Amino acid sequence: MFNSLLFLDYQQQPPQIAADADFLNDLHLDQLxxxxxxxLAAPIAATLLQPLSNRAEIAYRQQVFTDLHQPAIREALATFATTMHRLDAQRIHLPHLFSAESRWINLVAVLGDTEDALTQLTTSLQAHSLTSQALLGLRTALQAYAQDPGTRTRLAAIAQAKVAVTNLTYRLEFHGRKVTVSAPPKAQATLSDQLAQTFQAVMQSPQDLKRDIQLKEPEPVGRLNNLQISVVNQLVKLYPAEFAVLQKFEHAYGSYQPTLFQRVAQEATFYLGWWQLEDRIQKALHVNFCLPTIITSGPESATASFDFDLAHNLLTTSDAELVTNDFRLAPTEQFLIISGPNQGGKTTYARMVGELVYLCRLGIPIPGTQATFKVRPKLATHFDRQESSQPLTGLLANDIDRIHQIIQAAVPGELVIMNELFSSTATQDAEALATQVLQRLTAKQAIGIYVTFLSSLADFPGTVSMMSQVTSDSRRTYKVVRQAIDDHAYATVLLARYQLTQSDLEGGTKHAR
Incomplete structure (x- = not known):
């Protein structure tokens, strides 16, 4: 039975991770x-910290995103979510209205508009082809709701209450500061009627010369001022039968709420929020998003992907260009060892992969033209957090302590991303410590990325070396590709750029002679 747009079973939700988890900050996921x-609707915000745990749950959401490619479906869900959000706010405000009679009138309006919104959504979903289990389930639930005897009884009561409200025709007479509320007099020929008849040929609407005030629809009026409250109090005396109908309606439906569909409206904002952000990025930066294929075995990959948070930040930058990168990890490979010049895109690449792994578990489209990933049980990161006032020995101890905690808690299949680990110590010591880390994480059957200046780590079993690229004139391209690590590549480019190579120097010496 359908009970959620986001979960296969609303009562069986995955646990929520800590909002201050280290990897959220390291990968800039907290900002994204x-x-x-x-x-998003406030109650749904927690969903962002509830990564799904299996392929079926992820597919449940991915299917909805596929249906959202139809503009009519997106518009229908957006309209429904916006309307229900407004009505929920009005419903919460009802008990705070000073006048009981105004609460009755507003309740009729709120429930009437709610039923109209449900009917409109039902019609929209019936008019279009759907493939997702979630939206098909919602459509069935809406159809069952419409056919339920309780719904039909409630609709009849709403219609009766609306008739009672529209019968509240009255006249206001002002005599200085005195206001008199009265029922309209019986029809009789008046001077204004004669004038209207005489000049009707040259007037657009002669009947507007004199028209009684009438509540045509039970519209929410919010907080009434003293004059409006006084008018309503007088109307109760003029129309006791009509207000008795409204009071009876409030007694029967004052606490009624369509809980399931209120939740659906909130959950719809999850899909619409991600869709809107990704659509803006795609159009502004000319990149792509895709629904990843979730696998249990085989190679993992992503093509033409990018750092999601970086892309969002570039939306406010004119003429921004976003560099895309590819990711690939074979079943026999456990760690990517990434090296290259500073500010060359190594850390951004590592963040990109971490983002992809986490966002896959949210069931949303991720950056790239195609992607294939496994559902990783955990994600851990160790990024440099040096403080200038902290001694190097303190930095090393901090690095060792943090990576020890990660290793102790590691589980098979976990993704661990390490950025410039042990950079505060000597190269020989850093190599020895890093080798120990890789050995222990490998024993735990974890996979990961190690951004480092230590080229020797690329010789560790199960590792693949990658390098951030520079052009022949030493410009960074921010491309990170599979390549044997060359400690001297960037230095050689710089020397050539400034004519400081051995041949340049030897040539200069000969010329000086």
Whole structure:
């Protein structure tokens, strides 16, 4: 039975991770999720910290994103979510209205508009082809709701209450500061009627010369001022039968709420929020998003991918260009060892992979033209957090302590991303410590990425070396590709750029002679 747009079973949700988890900050996921959170209904924001744990749950959400490629479906869900959000706010405000009578009138309007929104969504979902289990389940639930005897009884009561409200025709007479509320008099010929008849040929609407005030629809009026409250109090005396109908309606439906569909409206914002952000990035930066294929075995990959948070930040930069990269990890490979010049895109690449792994588990489209990933049980990171006032010995001890905790908690299949680990110590010591880390993580059957200046780590079994690229004139391309690590590559490019190679120097010496 359908009970959620986001979960196969709303009662069986995955656990929520800590909002201050290290990897969220290291990968800038806290910033990205914060951006999306601002677009979501408040109760749904926690979903961003509830990564799914299996292929079926992920597919459940991915299918909805596929259906959202139809603009009519997106518009229908957006309209429904916006309307229900407004009505929920009005419903919460009802008990705070000073006048009981105004609460009755507003309740009729809120429930009437709610039923109209449900009917409109039902019609939209019936008019279009759907493939997702979630939206098909929602459509069935809406159809069952419409046919339920309780719904039909409630609709009849709403219609009766609306008739009672529209019968509240009254006249206001002002005499200085005195206001008199009265029922309209019986029809009789008046001077204004005669004038209207005389000049109707040259007037657009002669009947507007004199028209009684009438509540045509039970519209929410919010907080009434003293005059409006006084008018309503007088109307109760003029129309006791009509207000008795409204009071009876409030007694029967004052606490009624369509809980399931209120939750659906909130959950719809999850899909719409991600869709809107990704659509902006795709159009502005000319990149792609895709729904990843979730596998249990085989190679993992992503093509033309990028750092999601970086892309979002570039939206406010004119003429911004986003560099894409590819990712690949074969079943026999456990660690990517990434090296290259500073500010060459190594850390951004590592963040990109971490983001992809986490976002896959949210069931959303991820950066790239195609992607294939396994559901990783955990994600851990160790990024440099040096403080200038901290001695090098303190930095090393801190690195060892943090990586020890990660190793102790590691589980098979976990992704561990390490960025410039042990950079505060001598090369020989760093190599020895890094080798120990790789050995212990390998024993735990974890996989990972190690951004480092230690080229010797590329010789460790199960590792693949990658390097960030530079052009022949030493410009960084921010491309990271599979390549044997060359400690001297960037230095050689710089020497050639500034004519400081051995041949340049020897040539200069000969010329000086």
């Amino acid at each position: 999720l914060g951006t999306v959170r601002q677009q």
